[in-house]
Amino acid sequence: MPRWLTAALLERREETATASTLVLDVPGWPGHLPGQHVDVRLTAEDGYSTQRSYSLAAAPDGDRLELTVQRVPDGEVSPYLTGEFSVGDLVEVRGPVGGWFVWRPDEQKEPVLLVAGGSGIVPLMAMVRVRAAAGSRVPFRLVASVRGPADRLYGAELDRGSPGLDTTWIHTRTAPPGVVRAPGRLTAQDLADWGWPADFEPTVYVCGPTGFVETAAGLLVALGHHPARIRTERFGPSGG
Amino acid sequence: MHDTDRAATGTAPPQDAPGGATDFLDGNALAGVLAELFAVDVTTATSRCAHCGSSGHLAALRVYGRAPGLVARCPHCSEVVLRLVRTPQDMWLDMRGCTALAVPMAPA
Ligand SMILES: Cc1cc2nc3c(=O)[nH]c(=O)nc-3n(C[C@H](O)[C@H](O)[C@H](O)COP(=O)(O)OP(=O)(O)OC[C@H]3O[C@@H](n4cnc5c(N)ncnc54)[C@H](O)[C@@H]3O)c2cc1C
Ligand SMILES: [Zn+2]
Numbered sequence: 001m002p003r004w005l006t007a008a009l010l011e012r013r014e015e016t017a018t019a020s021t022l023v024l025d026v027p028g029w030p031g032h033l034p035g036q037h038v039d040v041r042l043t044a045e046d047g048y049s050t051q052r053s054y055s056l057a058a059a060p061d062g063d064r065l066e067l068t069v070q071r072v073p074d075g076e077v078s079p080y081l082t083g084e085f086s087v088g089d090l091v092e093v094r095g096p097v098g099g100w101f102v103w104r105p106d107e108q109k110e111p112v113l114l115v116a117g118g119s120g121i122v123p124l125m126a127m128v129r130v131r132a133a134a135g136s137r138v139p140f141r142l143v144a145s146v147r148g149p150a151d152r153l154y155g156a157e158l159d160r161g162s163p164g165l166d167t168t169w170i171h172t173r174t175a176p177p178g179v180v181r182a183p184g185r186l187t188a189q190d191l192a193d194w195g196w197p198a199d200f201e202p203t204v205y206v207c208g209p210t211g212f213v214e215t216a217a218g219l220l221v222a223l224g225h226h227p228a229r230i231r232t233e234r235f236g237p238s239g240g
Numbered sequence: 241m242h243d244t245d246r247a248a249t250g251t252a253p254p255q256d257a258p259g260g261a262t263d264f265l266d267g268n269a270l271a272g273v274l275a276e277l278f279a280v281d282v283t284t285a286t287s288r289c290a291h292c293g294s295s296g297h298l299a300a301l302r303v304y305g306r307a308p309g310l311v312a313r314c315p316h317c318s319e320v321v322l323r324l325v326r327t328p329q330d331m332w333l334d335m336r337g338c339t340a341l342a343v344p345m346a347p348a
Contacts, residue, residue, distance in 0.1 A: 039272035039307075051307050053269055097271035099281035100299030210262040232300075234269075237262045 004041060004092040005029065009085060010064070015153050019070045019119065020082045021057060026093060031060040034126035035102035035205065035233075038067070038095030042077060052077045055123035055207075055233075056096060059130045065093075068153060070119035072238040101205065101233045103127040105134045110203055113195045115216050116144040117186075117208025120235060121153050124207055132162045140165045141202075143194050145186050145212065148174035168194040186212075188219045198224035203231070210234040267301035267312060273326055274298075277333065278343075285343040290336065292317035 011023040036056055043049040058066035071082040085091070101123065103112065114124040121144050131140060146152050148171055158167045170190055175183045181190075196202040204225055206216045213234045220230055271283045283299040294316045301312040301321055308326040313319060314337070321337040335341075 037268075037271075053272065094272050094275070097275050097281070098268045098299070099271070099284040100297055101266075101268050210264060214262070232266055234265050236265055 004094050007040075007065075007091050007093045009087050009089050009091075011087065012085075015068060016151055018082070018151075019068055019153060021066055021068045022081065022085070024065050024067065024091075024093070026063055026065055029063045029065060030096070032056050032065070032096035033099075033102040033104060034059070034130040035123045036096035036098045036126075037123065038065075038093040038097065040067075040077070040081075041092040041094070042080065043092070050076060056126050057122050057129075058126060059133045068119065068122045068125075075238065101207070101231050103130070103203075103205070105130060105136050105138070108203060109138060111139045111196050111200050112141070113202045113204045114140065114142040114144075115186075115191070115195070115204065115206045115208075115220070116142065117212030117216065118146065118151070119153065120206075120208025120212065120233070122207075123233060124205055125154050127205070128158075128162070128165060131165070137164055139196075141195055142167045143170060143186070143190065144168070145170040145172060145208070147172050148183075149176040166194070186216060186219070188223055191216075191219055191223055195220075195223075198226075201226075201229065203229050205231050205233075207233040208235060210237055263304065264313075265303040267297065267299040267303060269303050270298065270301075270310065270312065270324070273307060273310070273324060273331075276326075277331055280343060280345065282341070282343055285341050287321060287338045287342075288340045289314040289317060289319065289321055290339045291319035295340075 005026050005028055007024040007026045009022055010025045013021040015021055037053045039051050039053050041049055041051040054067040054069060056065055057068045069078050069081045072078045116124050146169060170186050171183045172185050173183050204220055206213050213232050217230055217232055221227055267283050271281060274282050285298050286295050287298055288295045300315055302315055304311045310324045311320055312322045314321050319337055323334040325332040
């Protein structure tokens with residue numbers, strides 16, 4: 001039964017102009033599965049407290065865990081975590097939680113399709129990293145939607161790639177030079193071109209802002225993917 | 241690029257998503273608060289909706305609101321399946337919208 005644990009910021013990495021990865025030291029961390037999240041609680045001096053969920057971004061590594069937070073303009077918590085929150089500062093975390101939106105490398109051998117909108121790539125990256133760390137040969141395809149190339153999270157790491165992982169970036173506003181696809185929102189054609197055919201019966205993980213997840217899950221069902229094989233994680237209206 | 245086929249399968253922007261609303265989360269988001277109450281992860285449990293009879297994982301419910309007060313609705317009929325309020329002293333859980341809950345357990 002997870003209780004609140006104290007987490008100290010060890011290190012911060014800027015991923016893009018508006019997103020940072022927070023490396024936290026959490027004594028007593030029990031380990032986690034890729035796709036799980038933590039609830040983060042902030043408490044002010046006057047006792048006011050507020051909490052938000054953040055996905056675990058990295059493979060298990062002792063007491064160290066990583067979160068990647070996208071700054072939501074006018075947000076209450078994310079501007080703090082990506083801004084003033086400094087090395088040595090403390091927050092409370094509860095987790096790991098969530099047993100549904102997870103990939104279990106020991107049990108799941110079927111192909112996997114990952115569909116990300118914005119910061120929805122975070123829990124999917126944990127799956128990519130655990131797959132690489134385990135030397136798994138399960139075929140993975142990642143279709144990640146971003147506004148422009150400057151918004152790619154983990155771009156360098158995904159460019160290096162890993163055998164059996166195909167990554168496709170979908171640019172909604174600005175495409176980099178040389179990319180043929182005109183900028184625009186994710187379409188059924190994108191998923192048909194870069195995802196797995198439904199006949200392969202992949203398990204599909206879709207994550208991002210609620211509107212993105214609604215649209216992508218609808219397109220996948222229209223392409224013949226069975227709803228029971230589509231797992232979703234909605235980040236809320238903003239969620240990057 | 242804009243063929244009718246694609247329009248039919250829906251390339252609408254998020255604000256035009258089915259129902260129009262984007263202010264909800266998945267039942268996954270209940271995992272933290274329910275973990276205070278249950279020894280196992282109940283978001284992977286199957287519940288049956290008391291209104292329309294459909295069954296599904298708790299993780300697939302639609303969750304509205306924010307801690308400390310959360311409402312989970314059926315993704316099929318959008319009736320309330322469970323309500324939960326966490327106060328500093330108590331947890332108030334109303335599950336009248338759910339007729340059965342099957343929780344995966346390790347073999348006894
Ligand atoms: C399971 C889960 C995992 C997540 N993982 C990540 C992650 O890895 N990285 C990441 O950056 N974010 C993640 N999120 C989103 C994160 O929890 C916060 O919602 C986000 O950081 C915005 O918080 P905020 O306090 O900055 O903004 P807020 O102050 O909460 O909101 C900013 C604006 O959006 C609206 N809004 C936001 N969320 C809601 C909501 N649920 N209901 C109604 N209105 C809302 C507010 O009304 C306001 O206008 C995850 C969410 C969930 C549920
Ligand atoms: Zn129902």
